Amino acid sequence: MSLKNYIPNTITSMNALSGCVGVVFALQGRPDIAFLFMLAAAVFDFCDGLAARLLQAYSPMGKELDSLSDMVSFGVLPSMMMVGTMQGLGVESWTEAVPLFLAVMSGLRLAKFNVDERQTSDFIGVATPTAAIICGSLCYFAYRSDMLDSVLATTWFLPALSVVLGILLVSEIPMFGMKVAKGHKLLDTKRIVFLCLAAAICAGVAVLGMDWSLAVLLIFTVYIVENLTLYIFRKK
Secondary structure, three states: OHHHHHHHHHHHHHHHHHHHHHHHHHHHHHHHHHHHHHHHHEEEEEEEHHHHHHOOOOHHHHHHHHHHHHHHHHHHHHHHHHHHHHHOOOOOOHHHOHHHHHHHOOOOOOOHHOOOOOOOEEOOOHHHHHHHHHHHOOOOOOHOOOOOOOHHHOOHHHHHHHHHHHHHHHOEEEEEEOOOOOOOOOOHHHHHHHHHHHHHHHHHHHHHHHOOHHHHHHHHHHHHHHHHHHHHHOOO
């Protein structure tokens, strides 16, 4: 096996390492640092696939390693961040264990993705990095600002969010991806709308002087809402 075959797997391993370090900081009550490692994991997750395509270095082992790494970075890590945020806000209830549901559903989602041949450029159900970044950015924002404390400190909000995202992970709802398949337009209406909304959110957060994590949270939330809206209209 040539050296180039090891490059994608090395990058994937950095995804796993970032997730592990993020879990350590989440357990130490530092969701702000944990979220930065989650974002680093997302970058490695993107780059390993890119490297595999450029080098033509696909392998069954790489596919399995990618899923195992994603389970840590986008399954276990966001769940621990949610539990830690509830504990940090003084929530003392059995419901603080509910966010672990997200980790379980992430595992099911990743296993489903590996055997589902329908998911090429688009997804069926919410992708694990999307759900994870929503949770991670929310926990980061809660650590940096007390604006949402009255809601997040309840015994139901973060557990309910975990359950909703967990269900969406394994749902049959189509979600457009930003990777465009061959023969398709680079930008279609739904992607243009999303990019315009994302730009407006970034501008609004900057003008209001809010923390950047709020923009990340809103952008990924809008992505899910747009896909759900498209799904409902198609059903009708």
